[in-house]
Amino acid sequence: MEKNANIYIAGHTGLVGSALKRALLNKGYSNFVERTFAELDLTNQQQVFEFFLEYKPDYVFLAAAKVGGIVANNTYRAQFIYENLQIQNNIIHAAYLAKVKKMLFLGSSCIYPKNADQPIYEDSLLTDILEYTNEPYAIAKIAGIKMIESYNLQYGTNFLSVMPTNLYGPNDNYDLEKSHVLPALIRKFHLGKLLLQNKTDEIRKDLSALPIEQISGDADWSEIQNVLKKYGISLNGNSVSVKLWGTGAPMREFLYVDDMAEACAHVMEEVNFSDLITNPKEVRNTHINIGTGIDITIKDLAQMVKKIVGFEGEIEWDSTKPDGTLRKLLNVDKINQLGWKAKIELSQGIELNYKWYLNK
Numbered sequence: 001m002e003k004n005a006n007i008y009i010a011g012h013t014g015l016v017g018s019a020l021k022r023a024l025l026n027k028g029y030s031n032f033v034e035r036t037f038a039e040l041d042l043t044n045q046q047q048v049f050e051f052f053l054e055y056k057p058d059y060v061f062l063a064a065a066k067v068g069g070i071v072a073n074n075t076y077r078a079q080f081i082y083e084n085l086q087i088q089n090n091i092i093h094a095a096y097l098a099k100v101k102k103m104l105f106l107g108s109s110c111i112y113p114k115n116a117d118q119p120i121y122e123d124s125l126l127t128d129i130l131e132y133t134n135e136p137y138a139i140a141k142i143a144g145i146k147m148i149e150s151y152n153l154q155y156g157t158n159f160l161s162v163m164p165t166n167l168y169g170p171n172d173n174y175d176l177e178k179s180h181v182l183p184a185l186i187r188k189f190h191l192g193k194l195l196l197q198n199k200t201d202e203i204r205k206d207l208s209a210l211p212i213e214q215i216s217g218d219a220d221w222s223e224i225q226n227v228l229k230k231y232g233i234s235l236n237g238n239s240v241s242v243k244l245w246g247t248g249a250p251m252r253e254f255l256y257v258d259d260m261a262e263a264c265a266h267v268m269e270e271v272n273f274s275d276l277i278t279n280p281k282e283v284r285n286t287h288i289n290i291g292t293g294i295d296i297t298i299k300d301l302a303q304m305v306k307k308i309v310g311f312e313g314e315i316e317w318d319s320t321k322p323d324g325t326l327r328k329l330l331n332v333d334k335i336n337q338l339g340w341k342a343k344i345e346l347s348q349g350i351e352l353n354y355k356w357y358l359n360k
Contacts, residue, residue: 001029001059001102001269008033008057010042010091011064015257016106016164018171020061023261033057043086052094059268060095060103062088062144066137067108070245070324072178073134081136088144092159096151103159104268105148107141107287109253109330110134111163119293119331122163122285131325145287152273153283160267160276165291165330168349169257170356176212176231182254185302186354188242189311192233196240196313203228209360232316240313245321248299253291253329256349259342263290266340275338291330292342301346308350 001007007024011017012034021032033055041047042064066083073080088105095103112120113128125145130138141163148159168182176184187206194202204217207224215227225235232243267288276286296304302315332341344352 003028004031005029005058005101006031006033006056007059007061008055009061009063010087011062013171014063015167015169015171015173016063016260017061019169019257019261020063020264022258023265027265042090043083045086045090048090048094049097052098052100056098057095058101060091060100061264061268062091062103062105064091065106067180068173068178069180069184070133070322073137074132077136080134081140084137084140085143088140088147092144092147092151095159096155096157101158102268102272103148103157104264105144105159105161106264107144107161107163108138109163109165109289109291109328110138110325111141111145112328114325118327119329120289121331122287122289122334125285125287133322133324149283149286152286158273160271160273161287162264162267162290162335163287163330164260164263165253165255165289165328167255167257167260169353172257172353174210174357181252181298182301182305182350182353183357185244185305186309186350186357188231188233188244189306189309190354190357191228192240192242192313193309193311195228195233195235196311232318240311241316242311242313243316243318244298244302245318246298246323247319248302248317249297250323250325251295251297251327251329252301253293253295254301254346254349255291255342256344256352259292259344260290263335263340263342267335267338271338288335288338289330289332290335290340291332292346293330293332294346295327295329296346304347305350308347308354 009017009020064087112124114131116124145161148161151157172183173179174183174187208217212227234241
């Protein structure tokens with residue numbers, strides 16, 4: 001990419017998009033076209049087409065998506081498949097019409113079968129059934145991969161797809177109804193710590209910054225206690241417990257989002273679609289896994305977050321709730337061979353993220 005290139009990051013204010021911008025700024029790129037959701041509805045085809053044809057970005061990072069944890073994915077199934085398909089279809093086709101030089105589509109490791117062999121190679125795609133709870137979201141992302149490949153093959157575009165593992169970092173979503181596991185753990189243990197220390201003013205401050213089910217810091221204390229209890233943060237006499245979903249047995253891989261952004265920048269600078277074709281007769285699975293190649297049980301993760309946050313209460317596990325996929329570790333041979341490896345260890349990343357949360 002040229003340093004003065006016109007770059008559009010779809011979803012630039014989110015967890016992934018903001019990290020991409022930080023990485024590109026650090027590399028000397030400075031010419032960004034930015035639009036918030038209020039300014040540009042990416043599910044609206046006409047708005048997206050008009051935007052691309054007017055501003056003609058040279059490079060595009062497609063990081064915009066409707067995302068959430070296991071609860072949100074399973075509850076808002078129609079919204080997850082509809083909105084993600086709309087966003088992808090509009091941006092990919094608009095990039096083709098506007099003659100974008102290169103585009104990077106960001107998917108998710110949930111595209112792979114529920115019972116895929118571990119660690120998961122790119123070639124595992126579409127070899128078995130998906131995990132039920134996030135199936136609509138996964139199908140949308142799979143459609144994005146195939147759309148990228150198809151446009152390259154039919155129209156000669158140079159579009160790429162990467163599949164990051166579970167991400168965390170600055171600008172993550174800490175809404176307990178919709179957040180992923182790691183930010184949810186950080187916030188639950190933080191609120192549990194404050195409750196155990198009887199720091200009601202700090203709890204009110206936290207809820208004023210980010211209400212839980214519209215319960216803010218101005219609510220009656222009984223309402224605040226009730227909503228905290230609903231999300232597993234309970235005061236029992238002189239002790240506080242935090243209840244977590246499932247058994248804690250599933251294993252997950254986590255990647256600090258700034259590491260992911262460095263990988264994406266590397267791919268855009270150094271890799272072309274032609275580099276990823278192994279069988280010219282049947283071009284498949286040209287997407288690239290991005291991860292650490294290391295996983296951890298949710299139970300061990302919870303203990304790690306608990307220690308870093310400083311929560312001294314108890315952890316309870318609700319085995320009546322679903323665990324989701326038991327293991328989901330990405331094979332990262334391809335991205336390593338292309339010249340990138342993760343740098344930030346999990347404990348270091350969680351410490352950085354907790355400091356960010358406290359500052360925000």
